[in-house]
Amino acid sequence: MIQKFQTYLKEKAGITDEQFYLLAEVLSTKTFPKGQLILNKGEVCKHSFFVEQGLLRSYTIDEGGKEHIIQFASEGWFMSDRSSAYFNQPSDFFIDAVEETNVVLIDQDFIKRASTMSLSFLQFNEKLLQNHIRQLQKRVNFLLAASAESRYLNFIQLYPDMTLRVPQWMIASYLGITPESLSRVRKELAKKNFTPR
Amino acid sequence: MIQKFQTYLKEKAGITDEQFYLLAEVLSTKTFPKGQLILNKGEVCKHSFFVEQGLLRSYTIDEGGKEHIIQFASEGWFMSDRSSAYFNQPSDFFIDAVEETNVVLIDQDFIKRASTMSLSFLQFNEKLLQNHIRQLQKRVNFLLAASAESRYLNFIQLYPDMTLRVPQWMIASYLGITPESLSRVRKELAKKNFTPR
DNA sequence: CTTTTTTCTTACCATACATCAAGGTGTCCA
DNA sequence: TGGACACCTTGATGTATGGTAAGAAAAAAG
Numbered sequence: 001m002i003q004k005f006q007t008y009l010k011e012k013a014g015i016t017d018e019q020f021y022l023l024a025e026v027l028s029t030k031t032f033p034k035g036q037l038i039l040n041k042g043e044v045c046k047h048s049f050f051v052e053q054g055l056l057r058s059y060t061i062d063e064g065g066k067e068h069i070i071q072f073a074s075e076g077w078f079m080s081d082r083s084s085a086y087f088n089q090p091s092d093f094f095i096d097a098v099e100e101t102n103v104v105l106i107d108q109d110f111i112k113r114a115s116t117m118s119l120s121f122l123q124f125n126e127k128l129l130q131n132h133i134r135q136l137q138k139r140v141n142f143l144l145a146a147s148a149e150s151r152y153l154n155f156i157q158l159y160p161d162m163t164l165r166v167p168q169w170m171i172a173s174y175l176g177i178t179p180e181s182l183s184r185v186r187k188e189l190a191k192k193n194f195t196p197r
Numbered sequence: 198m199i200q201k202f203q204t205y206l207k208e209k210a211g212i213t214d215e216q217f218y219l220l221a222e223v224l225s226t227k228t229f230p231k232g233q234l235i236l237n238k239g240e241v242c243k244h245s246f247f248v249e250q251g252l253l254r255s256y257t258i259d260e261g262g263k264e265h266i267i268q269f270a271s272e273g274w275f276m277s278d279r280s281s282a283y284f285n286q287p288s289d290f291f292i293d294a295v296e297e298t299n300v301v302l303i304d305q306d307f308i309k310r311a312s313t314m315s316l317s318f319l320q321f322n323e324k325l326l327q328n329h330i331r332q333l334q335k336r337v338n339f340l341l342a343a344s345a346e347s348r349y350l351n352f353i354q355l356y357p358d359m360t361l362r363v364p365q366w367m368i369a370s371y372l373g374i375t376p377e378s379l380s381r382v383r384k385e386l387a388k389k390n391f392t393p394r
Numbered sequence: 395c396t397t398t399t400t401t402c403t404t405a406c407c408a409t410a411c412a413t414c415a416a417g418g419t420g421t422c423c424a
Numbered sequence: 425t426g427g428a429c430a431c432c433t434t435g436a437t438g439t440a441t442g443g444t445a446a447g448a449a450a451a452a453a454g
Contacts, residue, residue, distance in 0.1 A: 060338050068341040070334060083331035086324075092335070127283075129326040134280035136333035137267060138289070141257050143340040144265040144373040148441070167401065176341040181441055183403055345411070364431065378411055380433055 002029055004052050005104045008076060013124035019117055026110045032097040039095035045084035047105045051075050054101025055165055059173070060093045069174040072098070072162055078128070079103075098166060143176060149185050151175045198226055201249045202301045205273060210321035216314055223307045229294040236292035242281035244302045248272050251298025252362055256370070257290045266371040269295070269359055275325070276300075295363060345374045346382050 002024065009015035015023070029052070032038055038056065039045055049056065056079040059069045070093055073079035084091040085108070114121040142151055152175055156163045163171065169179035177185075199221065206212035212220070226249070229235055235253065236242055246253060253276040256266045267290055270276035281288040282305070311318040339348055349372055353360045360368065366376035374382075 060342065062342045066342070068338060070337060082327060083334070086327045087331075092338070126323070126326070129323070129330065130279060130283045132330050133326065133333065134284075136330065136337060137280070140267060140333060140336055140340065141265060141289070143337065144370075145257065145259045145263070169401070173341075178442060179402075180404085180443080184441085187403080366431070375412060376432075377413080377434085381411090384433080 001052050001102055002027060002104050004076060005050050008050070009121075013114075013118070014120035015114070015118060019114075023110060023114055023117070026107065026113065028105050029102065030105055031100065031102045034097055034100045036097045037094065038097060039081060039091055039093075041092065041094050042090045043084075044088055045081040045091050045095075047107050048078050048080035048082075048085065048111075049073070049095075049103040050106060051077055051079065052102045052104060054103075055098040055162075056095060056101055056103075057098050057166075057170065058093050058095045067173055068176070069170055072159070072166065072174070074161060074165070078106075082132070098170070148175065148177045148181055149188065151177075152182065152185055153189075198249050198299055199224060199301050201273060202247050205247070206318075210311075210315070211317035212311065212315060216311075220307060220311055220314070223304065223310065225302050226299065227302060228297065228299045231294055231297045233294045234291065235294060236278060236288055236290075238289065238291050239287045240281075241285055242278040242288050242292075244304050245275050245277035245279075245282065246270070246292075246300040247303060248274055248276065249299045249301060251300075252295040252359075253292060253298055253300075254295050254363075254367065255290050255292045264370050265373070266367055269356070269363065269371070271358060271362070275303075279329070295367070340373060345372065345378055346385065348372045348374075349379065349382055350386075 005027075006015075006017070006020050009020060010017070032054075038049070039058075041061070051073050053075060056073045057069055058071045058079060058081065059067045061067055071079065079095060081091040081093060081095070083089065111125070115125065142154060146154065152171070155171060155175060168182055172179045172182035175182065202224075203212075203214070203217050206217060207214070229251075235246070236255075238258070248270050250272060253270045254266055255268045255276060255278065256264045258264055268276070276292060278288040278290060278292070280286065308322065312322065339351060343351065349368070352368060352372060365379055369376045369379035372379065
């Protein structure tokens, strides 16, 4: 199943159906059951995963054994350890499937082919990187500046779908607080008659 | 003064002296006195600044009037609001000069010319973006996972020069703690006979 | 369905870090 | 050269968030 990916590339990167047909040679898909580990820390990340259906997360584990979620990716998003793939270095983090997930596997070969084939793909790729930087910078700023409560409010505004699909303790981990604290934050918000959804 | 920039481009991006000569047309330099505001929040960032000499910082200011430092840039580093420049959007943050600073002004025109002129420049540019992402991701991870003390230790290890040139309250701001807390963290480290430098 | 496991909540207490306030040290420059 | 100003330190106290533990609720498994 690579439909969404094809549509995505057509809309965002100007890849025609003919071009996609040629590129598809080096594409494959894979389905991971819920909970499946996809990238282990220390491994070199060989692929970027485009999520057709399902939900992935990347995370680190600290010395105390605590998980810290770096990123989620649901339908129409990419997941990868970019640094690991690009610099061919062991990955700093783990990737696994939060739900059963169907992905398109994208390797360096695909990127090269697509870049040579289409200028707009090259530009699209840069745009992806620029967007990633912007998103990370905003997150750093929030972690520096905002309270647990406003980080949570920001999260549910940015990712309303995640809020419904992901267990709360993962959201807490993404926000940099404990599940207990998030529970308390939500209780406080409820008091102030805040209703999500 | 654009010597360092020329050397930098030669070494890192494979730009020859002849190429540089051609590109230099669209370059200019500027010197900012200590404390000078270079980019105001809300302005569109038109340039990337290559620091020849001196030190810049970018930061946000929250509703409470508190500053949060996003990044430092000393000799041989770039400073910019990439997102603002790339997406032509108002900047989210401020940039100013921590010391008197001499910069090379780089605009989109330069990037375009250099990219057309040299494939290796194009690649170099992507590498810059990839590096930026890696650095930001590590920072997010530290903010999620590490205590004030270990964030500080990490900082002085990564940026020993900054530690000497930048007032402590700015380091505290970068780390996401108050100057008072940083002072106490240092006191504790001194007790454990930790000696920087 | 019933059982088992995971997730969420709540209460109590602990702690890291913030805030406020004051005093000390250095640096700049009039 | 002396005082204004920026920076750093320290102490007393406050607060947001963490840790632990237990039970409730929900979800997954059998």
